[in-house]
Amino acid sequence: MSEKKISSAVIKRLPRYYRYLSELLENGMDRISSQELSRKMHVTASQIRQDFNNFGGFGQQGYGYNVEVLRGEIGKILGLDQKYHVIILGAGNLGRALANYGGFAKRGFIVSGIFDIDREKVGQKISNIEVLDMSKLKDFVADNTVDIAALTLPKGKAPEVAKELAELGVCAFWNFAATDLNLPEGVAVENVHLAESLMRLSYNIVNLHKD
Amino acid sequence: MSEKKISSAVIKRLPRYYRYLSELLENGMDRISSQELSRKMHVTASQIRQDFNNFGGFGQQGYGYNVEVLRGEIGKILGLDQKYHVIILGAGNLGRALANYGGFAKRGFIVSGIFDIDREKVGQKISNIEVLDMSKLKDFVADNTVDIAALTLPKGKAPEVAKELAELGVCAFWNFAATDLNLPEGVAVENVHLAESLMRLSYNIVNLHKD
Numbered sequence: 001m002s003e004k005k006i007s008s009a010v011i012k013r014l015p016r017y018y019r020y021l022s023e024l025l026e027n028g029m030d031r032i033s034s035q036e037l038s039r040k041m042h043v044t045a046s047q048i049r050q051d052f053n054n055f056g057g058f059g060q061q062g063y064g065y066n067v068e069v070l071r072g073e074i075g076k077i078l079g080l081d082q083k084y085h086v087i088i089l090g091a092g093n094l095g096r097a098l099a100n101y102g103g104f105a106k107r108g109f110i111v112s113g114i115f116d117i118d119r120e121k122v123g124q125k126i127s128n129i130e131v132l133d134m135s136k137l138k139d140f141v142a143d144n145t146v147d148i149a150a151l152t153l154p155k156g157k158a159p160e161v162a163k164e165l166a167e168l169g170v171c172a173f174w175n176f177a178a179t180d181l182n183l184p185e186g187v188a189v190e191n192v193h194l195a196e197s198l199m200r201l202s203y204n205i206v207n208l209h210k211d
Numbered sequence: 212m213s214e215k216k217i218s219s220a221v222i223k224r225l226p227r228y229y230r231y232l233s234e235l236l237e238n239g240m241d242r243i244s245s246q247e248l249s250r251k252m253h254v255t256a257s258q259i260r261q262d263f264n265n266f267g268g269f270g271q272q273g274y275g276y277n278v279e280v281l282r283g284e285i286g287k288i289l290g291l292d293q294k295y296h297v298i299i300l301g302a303g304n305l306g307r308a309l310a311n312y313g314g315f316a317k318r319g320f321i322v323s324g325i326f327d328i329d330r331e332k333v334g335q336k337i338s339n340i341e342v343l344d345m346s347k348l349k350d351f352v353a354d355n356t357v358d359i360a361a362l363t364l365p366k367g368k369a370p371e372v373a374k375e376l377a378e379l380g381v382c383a384f385w386n387f388a389a390t391d392l393n394l395p396e397g398v399a400v401e402n403v404h405l406a407e408s409l410m411r412l413s414y415n416i417v418n419l420h421k422d
Contacts, residue, residue, distance in 0.1 A: 011414055015407035019389065042393075078410045079417035093308035100304060103389065103406050109413075148412065172416045174409065178230065178314065182253075188415035190408055195314050196226035197401055198385065199289045201359065202320075203222055204399035205383045206290035 006054050013051055014074055016041070021071035033064035083108045085145045086174075089161055090152035091116040091124070091131045094176055098150055099126045109148070113140055137161075141168045148172045155179040217265050224262060225285055227252070232282035244275035294319045296356045297385075300372055301363035302327035302335070302342045305387055309361055310337045320359070324351055348372075352379045359383045366390035 020041055024032060034052075038045035052058050055077060058070050075081060086104070088095045091114050098104070099111050114131045116122060122133045132140065140146075149170050151158045158177030165173075172188040175181055178195050231252055235243060245263075249256035263269050266288060269281050286292060297315070299306045302325050309315070310322050325342045327333060333344045343351065351357075360381050362369045369388030376384075383399040386392055389406050 011411065014414070015404070015410035018410060019404075019407065042391075077414065079413035080410065082413070082417075084413060084416070093304045093311060097304035097308060098405075101405070104409060107406065107410070109409060147416065171419065172412055174412055180253075186419065188412060188419055190412035190415065192403065192405065192408055193226070193230075194309075194312070194403065195318065196230065197403055198315060198320055199226035199229060199291065199318070200222065201383055201385055201399060201401035202290035202293070202295060203225070203288065204401065205295070205358065206293075208382065208397065208399055 010051050010054050014078055017048075017051070018071060018074050018078060018080070021067055021074065024067050025071060029067055031064045032067055036064070080107055083110060084147040084172075085110055085112045086148045086150055087111070087113040087115065087137075087140070087146050088150045088152065089115050089134075089137075089158075091118070091121040091126060092152060094152040095150070096126055098152065099129065112144060112146070115140075138164075138168065141165065141170060146170050148174055150174040150176070151181075152176045221262050221265055224254075225289055228259075228262070229282065229285050229289060229291070232278055232285065235278050236282060240278055242275045243278055247275065291318055294321060295358040295383075296321055296323045297359045297361055298322070298324040298326065298348075298351070298357050299361045299363065300326050300345075300348075300369075302329070302332045302337060303363060305363040306361070307337055309363065310340065323355060323357070326351075349375075349379065352376065352381060357381050359385055361385040361387070362392075363387045 020037065034045040034048045038048055041048075049057070055073065058065060058073055086109050088098055088111060095114060095116075099114055104111070111127065111129060114126055114129050115134050115137050116131050117134045121131050124131050146165075149162070149165050149172070151162060151173060153161060155177045158175065158179055159181050162173055162175070162181045162183055166183050166187050171186065173181060173183065173190070175189055175191045176194070178193060180191070181189055183189060231248065245256040245259045249259055252259075260268070266284065269276060269284055297320050299310055299322060306325060306327075310325055315322070322338065322340060325337055325340050326345050326348050327342050328345045332342050335342050357376075360373070360376050360383070362373060362384060364372060366388045369386065369390055370392050373384055373386070373392045373394055377394050377398050382397065384392060384394065384401070386400055386402045387405070389404060391402070392400055394400060
């Protein structure tokens with residue numbers, strides 16, 4: 001089943017399912033029907049069944065899905081059954097926010113290094129991790145497993161640092177800089193372009209009362 | 212033309228065009244053809260023309276588009292010809308990052324208030340704006356124009372604060388909390404779910420070498 005090409009729209013929706021199933025589990029719910037999940041998530045039940053059918057349907061038996069099993073299956077598809085070592089480039093407010101957010105570690109994303117060029121920040125500890133000078137980046141990547149680099153650098157800096165890291169073998173980038181990285185094939189990039197997100201919001205404000 | 216229903220996929224792409232056109236303008240470029248824009252943005256020229264045709268095509272004449280005019284037109288569609296007053300709920304690292312980012316003000320998004328419940332943060336200044344106690348929120352919204360509320364609150368708190376703000380007339384939310392807000396119709400919500408973004412990245416890492 002993993003050989004079948006899944007549409008990116010389905011993939012985009014999977015983390016939301018995972019989030020809801022995690023909450024259900026925290027609230028002690030064992031089983032859920034697609035109808036109930038549909039009501040909670042404000043998605044049609046047929047959409048849910050269609051999405052899940054891409055992965056064989058996750059065996060809905062009797063009354064609905066087993067929440068823990070379903071969460072586990074979706075987690076596996078999302079690669080959450082592995083650990084990822086994350087370095088953060090840039091120890092500004094955004095870098096700090098990422099380093100301090102406990103939810104990432106819970107899902108297997110472990111921050112193992114934080115880098116900055118600012119002498120005032122180098123040597124500080126964030127979430128028990130010492131901020132290292134950018135000049136140490138190359139050696140760090142050579143000596144440690146780095147699965148993901150989170151870039152909270154200025155847009156003028158991010159592409160060159162990403163290129164250097166990709167050449168050193170880092171193959172996944174979580175990019176918060178307001179620019180495209182233009183990295184070679186075989187590298188995964190997830191962009192979080194906050195300014196673009198804000199523009200979509202202003203579009204929606206302007207168009208709220210047009211219908 | 213503004214009466215025509217534009218697909219959300221096109222709307223999602225507009226901010227990226229806006230970003231590229233802003234950069235071209237900063238670099239002193241007056242005109243650009245769809246072919247050149249296509250090369251820069253790694254999007255097909257026919258995609259660009261199709262997207263622009265939703266808005267009447269933006270009158271490509273002679274050699275390509277006038278960059279400044281095109282940027283202005285797209286900016287108008289995105290509602291960037293107006294100013295927006297933004298309040299930030301939560302003065303943690305993420306709230307600070309948003310308040311300090313100069314790029315937002317440049318596009319007309321003006322942070323006019325920051326709120327927190329933490330006594331250590333209340334009274335501090337971020338980007339020259341004093342952090343106010345959450346108890347002052349209601350009066351602030353009554354006395355000031357608030358177009359957008361950015362929520363950097365814990366997920367357990369965000370929905371109730373959003374509901375309260377919506378009842379006070381705030382009709383746009385930029386939500387960073389890892390939960391859905393479930394607000395009534397007539398309210399615009401733009402979610403930035405960082406944990407979900409990270410899961411899409413891990414999915415891509417796992418599937419990088421499968422093709």
